[in-house]
Each structure stands twice: as structure tokens, then as C-alpha cells.
Amino acid sequence: MHGEYKVPGGKLVVVDVDTVDDALTNVVISGDFFLEPAEAIADIRGALTGLPATASVAELTAAIQRAAGPDTHFVGFTPESVAIAVRRALGHATGWHDHVFEVLHDEPRHPHMQMALDDVISRAVADGKRGPTLRIWEWASSAVVIGSFQSLRNEVDPEGAAKHDITVTRRVTGGGAMFVQPGNTITYSLSVPPSLVEGLSFEQSYAFLDDWVLGALADVGIRARYVPLNDIASDAGKIAGAAQKRYASGAVLHHVTMAYDIDADAMMETLRIGREKMSDKGTKSANKRVDPLRSQTGMARADIIAAFLNHFASRYSTVAAGVSPDEVAEAAALVESKFSTPEWIGLVP
Template identity: 60%
Template structure:
């Protein structure tokens, strides 16, 4: 069995192993990480040898840590990262390079249609009918997107939304509310087979699926990091929030994960405060005193036009994982438009948590 895991902000860890009578055998850890002293790699292999194949990531990491020489220095590597690679090997996880990735970047769509397209495209990936897909959104109108379980009245000021012509929609994933206007955010979705995140905890899958965009930001001179559970941040503050939804495959398909991210490019914070009910508790939880700091714009940090930032992100993904341009099929669009009519565009869905 073979498993790989790129430690967020670190290096790739690869593990090869066998399982005999429920325990790990012939374990070999490798990768492009840095490790001193040399013999520490043998200590890691020996620590994993004989472990039960049901040992969780934390248990594997504990075995590794206990076996390492006191002078061990790891760079780009963690005991937990090795444990995750082992669990991915045992789960027969796939890798980014196993797939032919498709890009969808089309004309602006209404907020409700974006919600529907996320569901339809991810369901197609879950059923095995479409390749893993990166979809970059363009917005036709301003919107507030609330999480699946958020209270509508607690999150949105209806008078502020009406005054600024903001449409309120509810997505299928959890997480918090996002305020967007055409041209002021960068939003994208990854619809990936569930096998890509096999062996990862729910929290680890966020970091794993966000890693490529951290690399893209680094290419633009921005030092960013994953901030648990679902934020991307820099020294200047939070710049993005992610959310996920698991979708079961139909027709015997493998299942899929929807991972979507909204990044702040040039938010009108004053308008946002008139539309969203952002409480002091939420701001203090993020360690910030003002909403303006929480939506630090990518425009100021990159000095690039929004379109240039998007193009560089797409190029970065293509360089790392390969990417060919695709489109929403006529059948997918028809299904999405029907979902707008019956679900995402209805008061029943939007106010399902009043």
C-alpha cells in the first residue's frame, strides 16, 4: 500500500507498507523533507512496524514521537503528517496527479444559480460522470451567502440588504456568512472524488484542499497559511474562508467533496456591516477589533487587478496538478436551473433556519 500527504506549508511525505494479520509490516517512510540525524528515519520506520492497522493518526504520531532521538530536528515534516500518510495508504487514497482536472470559468451567474451549480457539479463528480473540477465563480449581482445551519434573522439585516440590492441565498455547506459584490471577491469551488481525502480527518481535509492556493498566493508574494478550521490568513488578517459538503455518489459512484472558498479582494466593509449582523463575539473570536481588518483585501497585498490574481491562481493550479478548460454542460445547467426554481431560489430553503 502507498500513501502520500503534503504537510501544509511543508513537504511531501510518502509511506509504503504491507498489512499482515492486522499489523503494519515493511514500513518505509520517504519524501522531500529534511530530517536530522540521518538515523531518525530508521527510528520512524521501526516505530510504525508492528502497529495495528486500526491505529488512528494521533496514535501513530505518538509512536513516532516516542521513538525519535532527543536531538531530532524535522523541517517540512511532522509526526502527525507521517501518521496521516499511513492512514491514507491504508484507505487506498488517491492523489491529485491521479486525475485529469477540469476548469470551469464562465460568465457571471446569479447567486442562486451558483448555489445550484455547486450541488449539480459535485453530484456529477460523485457519480463518476464528470472529472474533478475547479470552478471559478463570477457574480452577476451582490449577495450574502449564509451557511446551511445559520439563522437568517441572526445573520442578515433585511433593511440593509434591500437598501443595497443584496440577494440572500443559503448554501448546502456549513460555516459562516459571506458578503460579495461583483469584482470584490474571488470565489472558487473544488468538486473532488472522496478518495482524494481518504484517510484525512474533516479538519485535515480543509488544510489539504487549501494547500494549492497557499502556493498560488506565495507565488504572488503573499505569505499565507491555513488557520483552523476553515480560514486562510496572512499577517494582515483573514483573507478567505472555506466550507465543505460531502455528497454521496449515485449509481454506485465513489462520492465527492465540495470545497468552496471565498477570498476578499476589495470588500466595502462599511456596506458589509449594514447588511451583515456581525456581533462583537464573532469579531473577538477572530482576534480582531473591527470588521475592516477581518476582510483585508487581496488588492492591497498583491497590487494586481482581480482578473490577474485569478489568472495566476489558475496557472498555479495547472502547473501543480494539470488543468484543461471545460464548461457546464447543457444537462447540468438545466438541472441547476430546476434546483433554483425548487430549492435555492425559494423562501422555504433560504429561511429554513429562520
């Protein structure tokens, strides 16, 4: 059995392994990583040999760490990345290339509907009704999207929201508030099975699921990097923020909002917390904190989205898809029963 794990920003780890009586045997670890001393690779193989095939990432990692000892240096990979590759070889975890991704560039939708569709599509992935899905959003109106645990009154200035015709909505994921206007942001969602991030911590899974878009940004001339816990930035400033939810039913929702352009005045008049962040950093202009894709690329928004989709398709197996009528109907019902209600929007007053 064969498993691979590419460490975000690091090296490729490959594991080939057999099992006899549900125990690991014939373990081979390879890749383009660095390990000192090189002889430690034999100790690691020996530590894995004989372990149960059901061993968790944590158990495998602990065995590797014990065998390697404190004087072994892992460069470009970690004991944990070897453990993840083992789990993938055994079929407990999957990689990007184990899936065919449904890709759709959706039509413009209003903010509450966007929140509901993310929920509906992720549950459909969990139920096996659709494959792993990448959805590019289009916004029908402006919005402030607050995280599921943020205080409504602490985040949003109602007078500013009214002045700029901003809909306030609350998403199912945590994280910070996002200010969006049609044509000024690029938002996408990944709804994937949990096997894709099996064994990864939340922080690791953010880097792992954002890795493709770093390559896409490079295609349009931006050298971007992942900034823990949930940001994407370049030397010019923050580009994007991500948020994530793991469903008990069996799906992971990971969505990202990128600034293509920014109406800094409207944002600052609408987001209260934005003022505090600016003052805390001694920054008077939001443009100094969030640097849009437009200024860094000089490209039209549509061309950037096309480059992103082309990059994703060049890396992974994809099929064109859309939102089904049943999903639209289910999402509309959720808007009425949950996402547009004062109870949900004011979940944290």
C-alpha cells in the same frame, strides 16, 4: 506499492510497501522530515509490518504511536501522516497527482444558481459523470451567502439588504456569512472524490485543500497562511473564508470566497453579525478585519485569477472544461425547487 503525503506546512512522507496474504510487508518510510531518535524509524516499520492491508488510518496511527513511544519526536510530520501515506500506497486514498482536474472559469451567474451549481457539479463528481473539478465563479449580482446552519434573522438586516439590492441565499455547507459583490470577490469551488481527503479530519482537509492557493497567493506577492478552522490570512488581515461538505454519495465540496475589494459600509449595513464581530474585537472598520487582495497586490482582479489558474495548472494535471447544458438545466430546476424557496432560505429562521 508507493504512496506519498505532503503535510500542509510540513514535510513530505513517502511509503513503499508490499502485501503478502493481505498483510503489510517490506515497509519502507522515507522523506525530508525529522525524527528523534532516528532509530525509531525501525520500530515504526516493525509496527506496520504484518498489519492487515485493510487497516484504517486510525488503526495504523495507533500502531505507530505505540511503537514510537512517548519519547520519540516527530518534526514536520506525524504518525497520522505516515498512516495516510500507507493508505495511499495501498490505493485506498489518492493524492493530487492521481487525478486530472477539470478547470473552468464560469460565466456570471445569480446567487441561487451558484448554490445549485455547486451541488450539481459535486453530485456529478460523485456519480463519475465528471472528473474532480475546480470552478472559478463570477457573480451576476450582489449577495449574502449564509451557512447552512446560520439563523437568517440573526445574520441579515433586511433593510440593509434591500437598500443595497442584496440577494440572500443559503449554501449547502456550514460556516459563516459571506458578503459578495460582482468584481469585489474571488470565489472558487473544488469538487473532489473523498479518496483525496481519505483519513483526514475536517480541519486537516481544510488545510490540505487550501494548500495550493497559499502557493498561488505567494506568486502574487502575498505571504498567506491557513488559520484553523476555515480561514486564510496574511499579516495584514483575513483574506478568505472556506466551507466544506462531504456528500454521502461520494464527493467533497470545498469552496472559498476571497475579498478582492470590499464595500465595508454596505457589508456592515447588511450583516448583523458583522457588527458584533467588530465590537468584540474593538475594531471600528471592517477593512481592519478583512484585508482585500487589491490593497495587498495592486493587481487587477483578472490578473490575480489568471495567476491562480496558472499556479494550479503548474502543480496538477488539468483539462479545460465548462458547465454542460444538462448541468445548467438541473441547477435551474434546483433553484426553483430548493435554493430560491423561503423554506430553504429560512431553514434556520
